[in-house]
Amino acid sequence: MRLLALLLRRLIWFVPTLLGLLAVTFVIARVVPADPVSLVAGETATPAQVAALRHELGFDRPLPVQFVDYVGRLVRGDMGTSLYTRRPISEDLVLRLPATIELTLVAMVVSVLFGIPLGVLSALWRNSILDHALRVVTVSGLAIASFWLGIMLQLLFAMRLGWTPLNARLQGFPPRPITGFYLVDAALTWDWATFASALSHIALPAATLAFPALATLVRFTRAGVLDVMQSNFVLYERAMGLPRPLIVWKYILRSALTSTVTQIGLLFGILLAGAVVTEAVFDWPGIGTYAVNSILRSDYNGVMGFTVWAGAIFIVVNLLVDVAHTLVDPRERTT
Amino acid sequence: MSGLWFVLSRLARDRSALIGLLLIALLVACALAAPLLATHPDDVFELHPAQRLRAPSATHWLGTDRMGADVYSRLLFGARITIVIGIIAVGASLVLGVPIGLVAGYYHGWLSDLLMRVSDIFLAVPQVVLAIAIAQTLGPSLPNVILALSVTYWPWFARVVYAETRALQKEVFVESTSALGASAWRLTVLHVLPNIASPIIVRASIGMGFTILTAAALGFLGLGPPPPTPEWGRTIAESREFLPDAWWYAAAPGLAIFLTVMGFNLLGDGLRDVLDPRLRRSRTVRDG
Numbered sequence: 127m128r129l130l131a132l133l134l135r136r137l138i139w140f141v142p143t144l145l146g147l148l149a150v151t152f153v154i155a156r157v158v159p160a161d162p163v164s165l166v167a168g169e170t171a172t173p174a175q176v177a178a179l180r181h182e183l184g185f186d187r188p189l190p191v192q193f194v195d196y197v198g199r200l201v202r203g204d205m206g207t208s209l210y211t212r213r214p215i216s217e218d219l220v221l222r223l224p225a226t227i228e229l230t231l232v233a234m235v236v237s238v239l240f241g242i243p244l245g246v247l248s249a250l251w252r253n254s255i256l257d258h259a260l261r262v263v264t265v266s267g268l269a270i271a272s273f274w275l276g277i278m279l280q281l282l283f284a285m286r287l288g289w290t291p292l293n294a295r296l297q298g299f300p301p302r303p304i305t306g307f308y309l310v311d312a313a314l315t316w317d318w319a320t321f322a323s324a325l326s327h328i329a330l331p332a333a334t335l336a337f338p339a340l341a342t343l344v345r346f347t348r349a350g351v352l353d354v355m356q357s358n359f360v361l362y363e364r365a366m367g368l369p370r371p372l373i374v375w376k377y378i379l380r381s382a383l384t385s386t387v388t389q390i391g392l393l394f395g396i397l398l399a400g401a402v403v404t405e406a407v408f409d410w411p412g413i414g415t416y417a418v419n420s421i422l423r424s425d426y427n428g429v430m431g432f433t434v435w436a437g438a439i440f441i442v443v444n445l446l447v448d449v450a451h452t453l454v455d456p457r458e459r460t461t
Numbered sequence: 462m463s464g465l466w467f468v469l470s471r472l473a474r475d476r477s478a479l480i481g482l483l484l485i486a487l488l489v490a491c492a493l494a495a496p497l498l499a500t501h502p503d504d505v506f507e508l509h510p511a512q513r514l515r516a517p518s519a520t521h522w523l524g525t526d527r528m529g530a531d532v533y534s535r536l537l538f539g540a541r542i543t544i545v546i547g548i549i550a551v552g553a554s555l556v557l558g559v560p561i562g563l564v565a566g567y568y569h570g571w572l573s574d575l576l577m578r579v580s581d582i583f584l585a586v587p588q589v590v591l592a593i594a595i596a597q598t599l600g601p602s603l604p605n606v607i608l609a610l611s612v613t614y615w616p617w618f619a620r621v622v623y624a625e626t627r628a629l630q631k632e633v634f635v636e637s638t639s640a641l642g643a644s645a646w647r648l649t650v651l652h653v654l655p656n657i658a659s660p661i662i663v664r665a666s667i668g669m670g671f672t673i674l675t676a677a678a679l680g681f682l683g684l685g686p687p688p689p690t691p692e693w694g695r696t697i698a699e700s701r702e703f704l705p706d707a708w709w710y711a712a713a714p715g716l717a718i719f720l721t722v723m724g725f726n727l728l729g730d731g732l733r734d735v736l737d738p739r740l741r742r743s744r745t746v747r748d749g
Contacts, residue, residue: 143585147586150583265477268726269719269726270722271681271718271719273677273678273681274697274711274719278711396587399589402593403589406682417590417593422682429594433590433594437585
């Protein structure tokens with residue numbers, strides 16, 4: 127029942143929050159000294175031509191009217207046309223979305239797969255060499271600029287050692303599109319050469335993206351496990367003679383993970399933010415580079431489109447995390 | 462002030478917090494004494510194309526960049542920009558976010574909900590994205606970067622203050638002070654605010670770290686102060702085309718960013734360990 131109430135409350139706020147986000151971005155994008163229309167028209171355009179273009183694009187109408195019109199079209203799935211590529215923005219974004227999702231997912235899997243066990247071990251072997259080494263990783267994980275880490279990794283592994291390619295998503299022809307994820311598609315079609323290529327291309331960007339996420343996960347898992355290790359039920363289990371690995375990996379971990387689940391939501395935010403910059407460094411053809419390019423080209427429709435997508439995804443993911451948290455932690459349900 | 466001494470003495474015992482403090486002191490020293498510490502202080506503006514992209518040597522401790530300027534000297538002057546951005550942006554976010562959080566926390570009606578929803582809107586998209594949009598719209602310059610960062614960071618303060626204020630409302634001293642006839646303003650500013658100072662301070666320290674990273678990202682994307690300003694992020698962007706040969710050009714500013722942010726993070730963690738919950742408990746007993 128509580129779950130339902132939570133879901134309902136969040137869904138009600140979903141639309142106003144998204145609208146608010148749109149309004150903020152809309153205002154920012156339109157209230158501007160530089161004029162995007164003249165930029166699009168080009169340097170040789172006469173004032174009359176610029177005015178005509180402005181009218182054609184609808185930028186001469188009052189702001190609230192523009193906003194209402196935009197939202198109206200959005201509801202029908204029309205994000206407008208890119209001022210730069212002159213193609214529908216929703217098309218551009220949908221084309222690029224799989225690349226970003228694949229990168230973010232791989233980064234998340236890597237950080238969870240390594241982060242949680244390392245966090246547990248760090249807590250178990252407190253103040254050991256491993257713990258201290260991980261402390262260094264944890265602290266630096268949130269202090270290193272992602273774009274710099276990406277560049278340094280490129281420098282070492284791609285340029286100096288030649289172990290991985292420098293950038294881009296793939297060399298040669300992409301696999302048959304089933305999911306849009308190169309790794310999955312290549313595996314499904316038994317195209318192992320492409321799989322290897324895709325893997326080598328995703329290695330550095332995923333590592334760059336995963337590093338801060340890994341650091342956060344190690345830190346919070348460690349804190350969670352340390353916390354739980356003090357509790358009575360653990361003492362009881364040890365007194366009962368349950369084997370240590372069982373206590374740790376089944377019971378302690380489950381208790382400690384309730385806070386980690388919330389962290390995964392936070393993680394997604396970190397990963398999404400990092401994706402924008404990481405994609406720029408590695409020329410990864412995702413929505414992150416789309417956003418950066420739109421912004422640098424003053425393509426306001428593109429900026430709005432990206433903000434809508436990113437905002438909506440983020441809000442939905444946070445909602446899912448809250449739901450998952452409620453499910454994972456039975457204590458929440460009975461309150 | 463016995464409270465302050467308590468904090469400082471406990472902080473002194475935390476080794477990593479001390480390291481953080483040291484790093485920050487180093488940053489401030491570099492920024493303040495840049496003209497004195499720099500080996501080539503004019504290189505911020507002057508060009509020496511004949512000396513471009515030299516490896517680290519006795520004359521150029523960290524080598525030279527694409528304009529022949531001394532990397533080390535420009536790094537020192539870049540520290541000034543970093544500090545200015547950090548302090549003003551975090552300060553502005555604090556000035557904006559704390560009152561909003563207090564108001565939202567104190568009142569319980571639609572105003573409170575509205576304020577928190579507005580802050581949710583700003584948190585709906587990762588800070589870097591919104592900051593990029595704002596900075597690009599306004600144009601690449603130092604004030605615009607600071608504005609973009611302030612506008613996107615205030616919700617963090619608002620949230621912390623809101624949560625703490627709500628938690629504090631359950632305390633007896635708030636109820637009794639209010640019953641004695643204290644106005645909302647008096648209660649909030651004189652009684653609630655001092656008790657939530659610790660989380661605000663912790664958030665400010667950690668916020669410095671985040672803000673500096675975001676500022677560097679903006680600089681990297683070309684949205685920061687324009688050349689020849691020796692901003693660290695922009696320097697990294699400039700260095701890319703000369704890799705892998707001129708590796709020092711890219712490595713140095715990155716390391717500078719890393720040490721700076723780590724300093725603030727370590728200090729923030731240390732402050733959090735010290736200030737919360739011990740100091741808070743002892744102060745609420747005093748007030749009444």
